[in-house]
Structure formats: structure tokens, C-alpha cells
Amino acid sequence: MSNPADNATRTQRFNDAVRTFTPPSPTRHAKLMPLKEGIVELRQKGASLRLIRELLATVDVAVGTDTIARFLADVNGGPPAPRGRRRPTRRHPAVPASNGARSVDRTASTQPLPSARTPIQPPPNDAPAERTRTRGPRVADPRNL
Numbered sequence: 001m002s003n004p005a006d007n008a009t010r011t012q013r014f015n016d017a018v019r020t021f022t023p024p025s026p027t028r029h030a031k032l033m034p035l036k037e038g039i040v041e042l043r044q045k046g047a048s049l050r051l052i053r054e055l056l057a058t059v060d061v062a063v064g065t066d067t068i069a070r071f072l073a074d075v076n077g078g079p080p081a082p083r084g085r086r087r088p089t090r091r092h093p094a095v096p097a098s099n100g101a102r103s104v105d106r107t108a109s110t111q112p113l114p115s116a117r118t119p120i121q122p123p124p125n126d127a128p129a130e131r132t133r134t135r136g137p138r139v140a141d142p143r144n145l
Contacts, residue, residue, distance in 0.1 A: 029071045031061050036075060043072055 032039060035056070042052050049065040056063060
């Protein structure tokens with residue numbers, strides 16, 4: 001059996017621990033919390049997220065611009081700013097031009113264009129007709145196993 005005095009002291013110690021409890025600092029933005037005032041001030045002055053990221057890198061705090069945007073949204077209590085569309089990647093490789101002039105592909109302009117009335121015929125193929133491969137995963141044909 002437990003002693004009533006022991007229960008009272010345990011309860012008292014527990015209640016003291018509850019009263020003095022402070023929640024741990026959030027680890028989500030632990031690197032940025034000590035620098036909160038400076039980051040908010042830079043943003044109010046119109047500094048871009050990239051500039052803030054570069055300034056933070058000078059003091060050995062490596063974070064991305066998205067992290068800074070989320071941090072500012074959490075600090076200011078508002079929703080995060082909508083993300084902009086990323087620039088499309090370049091589809092054609094850059095062709096170095098000689099002496100500053102643009103080079104022009106002349107082979108494409110010398111070929112005659114097919115008229116709208118003549119159907120385009122595929123080139124004759126001597127190989128037996130095979131199934132054309134469609135996009136997607138390659139699945140084994142059970143008839144060929």
C-alpha cells in the first residue's frame with residue numbers, strides 16, 4: 001500500500017512541474033527564429049526573398065526562399081503567398097552564332113511543303129508489320145513468353 005504522504009508529495013511535485021512547464025521552441029523554423037526581427041524588417045523594406053536568403057547565407061544559415069516565405073507567413077499570421085509559375089526550360093539547345101549574326105537553318109526552307117490535298121504517306125517498310133510501342137511501362141506480352 002502507498003503512503004498518503006507520498007501521494008501528496010508526488011501530486012505536489014507534478015503540479016509544480018505543470019506550472020513551470022514551458023513548451024519547447026518549434027523546430028520547424030529553429031534556425032530563423034533568432035533572426036526573426038531582421039528578416040521581417042528586411043521584407044518590410046522591400047527586400048526580395050533571394051536577397052534575404054543570400055544575407056542569411058553570409059551568417060551561415062542555409063535556407064531556401066520557399067522556407068523564408070513559409071516562415072514569414074507563419075510569423076505574420078497570414079496565408080503564404082501563392083507560388084509563381086516556374087519559367088519553362090529551354091527546349092532547343094543554344095546555337096552559337098558566328099560574328100554576332102544569327103545562323104539560319106536553310107535545309108528546312110528548301111524542302112517543299114506538302115499540300116493540303118495530298119495525304120502524307122508513310123515510307124514503305126520491308127519489315128513485317130509489328131505493333132508500335134505506346135507510351136507507358138513496358139509490359140511483357142504473355143503470348144511471347
